[in-house]
Amino acid sequence: MSVPISQQHRVPPVEAGQSDSEPVLMVRDLGVTFPARRGHSAVAAVDVVDLDIPAGTTLGLVGESGSGKTTTGRAILQLLPSSGSVRLLGRELGGMRPGELRGMRRHMQFVLQNPYSSLHPRMTVEGILAEPLRVHRTVPASGIDARVDELLDLVGLDAEVRRRYPHEFSGGQRQRIVIARALAVDPDFVVCDEPVSALDVRIQAQIVELLTSLQQRLGVSYLFIAHDLAVVQQIADRVAVMYAGRIVELGDVADVYARPRHPYTRILLDAVPVPDPDVQRARLAAPPVQADLRSAPEPEGECVFGRNHREDGSPEWHLFDGGHGASCRYWPAGVRPDDTRA
Amino acid sequence: MAFVLLAIVVAGPWLAPYPAELTSPQSLAGPSAEHLLGTDSIGRDVLSRMIIGGRATLSITVIAVVLALLIGAILGLLAGYLGGAVDQAIMRVLDVLFAFPAFLLAVAVVAALGPTIPNLILTIAIVYTPSMARVVRGPVLSVKRWDHVEAARSVGLSEFRIATRHILPMVVSPILVETSLMLSRAIFTITALSFLGLGPPPPDPNWGGELSSGRQFMELAPMNVIAPAAAIVFATLTFIVLANGLRDRFDVAGQR
Known part of the structure; x- marks a missing residue:
């Protein structure tokens, strides 16, 4: 768990025909x-x-x-x-x-x-890796062998494994x-x-x-x-x-x-165990209220963020600073946006 | 056991001590040093007729089953993989064939087409295609939902390649087992047809025909009946044992 939480957005290699503005x-x-199905609706x-x-x-x-x-x-x-x-x-x-x-x-x-x-299960590693190359012809037929070696090296496997079958490997491999x-x-x-x-x-x-x-x-x-x-x-x-x-x-x-905005995000985050026995015990003693959010009332009139979507036709999506957005659906009755802050 | 059958098919005429049509003065003789299994009603050597007749019976069986295997496997793969309307169309037509008792259908087809060897092969193939198609379709239906098939699709393989390279190999073991079981049933059907006079036309020998003609002289020369009957049982058993062996082998090897 040593990777920093926020990773900088990396600069991608330039793709032909891809504009700068449109995401991949x-x-x-x-x-x-x-x-x-029988007895069930769509x-x-x-x-x-x-x-x-x-x-x-x-x-x-x-x-x-x-x-x-x-x-x-x-x-x-x-x-x-x-x-x-x-x-x-x-x-x-x-x-x-x-x-x-x-x-x-x-x-x-x-x-x-x-x-x-x-x-x-009945194809060798070599066959498995060569198949997409053959189909899409991204490398010439003569280069497939070399590319398979390169791929194995890329994911940290020995080139010797190419003739083995999947059942000879562990889950991680x-x-x-x-x-x-x-x-x-x-x-x-x-x-x-x-x-x-x-x-x-x-x-x-x-x-x-x-x-x-x-x-x-x-x-x-x-x-x-x-x-x-x-x-x-x-x-x-x-x-x-x-x-x-x-x-x-x-x-x-x-x-x-x-800063989770939506009550569901909050519930999810609360469910993550904390690696401190005392804190964790205290949290388990007072479990968060697990309301079934599906039964939450649909916003009639004003939603929790004070917008009336039916009248002004705006999307049920509310943007905060930093491109952070949340929906006003599935909010249990009585929960206000401010209540969800820690 | 399978080697004995194979030898009969491949080297029948050279193995047999006498030509099939050669008559001798002794008719309906019992086993002797000269004729190991005795002779039939017009003095032909029973052992020779068994060996040469086995060749006809076995090769008709094998060719017919291979034909049924190919057609059935292709239809089953198509039906199972494409599903929907194609599946319905193929399987309903096969159901009609399937609904007839196999033997009755065979008698009807041979009677309609006439008892020649190509017609017999065709008949057996038609009779056994539906069961092969069913045996292939079932596992294909489940295999096509497996993860590695979805992975193959996401890689961008063509439907044909997915069906032949990623699905077909997974259903090989039921196909092999069904094939050898089918051989044992087909040999039974073909000898029964011959017994009823719908087999390859005389005087060429075959096991069913021998059984039928030997039956008239059962009291005088029991070998005439025992020999072909034993041959049929032997061949049928061989195929069943083969099926069991294949199933055991593939059940172990098929474990992921």
Whole structure:
């Protein structure tokens, strides 16, 4: 946990055709609805999500299980049918033809949560890493061997492992292979879906460090999905807090952690254990009120921040200084913005 | 066991002590040094007819099953992977075939097409395609949701490559097991068809046909019946043991 909380925004390598103003990834109004099943109505798993990820930065996406984090990541990668707009390097991905989309996948890659199931069990490391190179032809066929060695070196694995199969590796090593596969084609953007939550704590730190150093060297941007706030604090520049399919708070990591605006963020932060037995015991003695925020009243008339969205048609999103924003949804009755400050 | 069968198929005519059609003065003789399994009603050597007939029976079986395997695996993969309307269309058509008792369907197809060897192969293939398609479709349905398939898609592989390289290898073991079980059932079907006179036309020998013609002289020369029956049992058992062996092997190796 030695990485400083606030990391400076790194300068990315210049991408051809990419304007300075537009972030690598721009998500607007993203929505994912799972169709109705027998006895259940359709579920809006992700509802009106807006995100921007500038080049070379990391956005952490946190929230409890079922809040729609993973679904958001998969929808951005166009692995799920979704509504709204996802722009990668200035190009709209929604409605793209399948062939064209496959081409765009060179710029966006995926690191899955479980390294035990996300590698083809009957392919060697070599085969796994060479596959994206062959598909996207980023290096000539004669250069694939050298590139595989380079990738293994990049993620800290010996070149000798290339002929081995995934089951011969530990979880941390497998996750390194998964990361190497994702970086094989030099993507601009990688979705890391809980990349460390299946690993031991010590290995977690190594993988987070690896991801951070790779970002510094390659200028890649991450959407880092996690439920562990401490991990996000280490790796992310900015953090988005998701609840019930919506982003309820978004801002610089240091800012959000120090001054949470939304009651849900506060609950999440309160749930993080403190490494001081006395403090922790005192906190457990007086647990925070765990209201089900979903049942919170919808703002009628004025919202908690004193705006009337129905009348003036403004978004339910309130900006504070430093680009820190919060939603006025899911506020339990009686909780005022000031109450949420520590 | 499998080697014996293989030898019969590959080297049948050279292994047999006599040509299949050669008659001798002794008809319906019992086992002797000259004719190890005796002779049939017109004095042909039973052992030779077993070996040469086995070649016909076994090769028809194997070719037909391989055909059923290919068609069934492709259809099953398509149905399972693409899902939706394609799945419905393929599986409903196969269900119609599946609904007939296998043997009845085989009799009907052979009767309609006429009992030649290519028709027999086609018939067995048609009869066994639906079960192979089902066996492939099931695991494909679950494998296509596995993480490494999603990873492959996110890498940007084509659908064809995902289906053939990332899904098909995962369903190889059920396919192999089903294939060898299918062989044992197919050999049974083909000998039964031959027994009923719907097999390869005489005078070429095959096990079902031998059983049928030997039956008339069962009291006089029991070897004429025992030999083909034993051969059929032997081949069927071989395939079943093979299936069990493959299943054990792949169950261990298939562990992640």
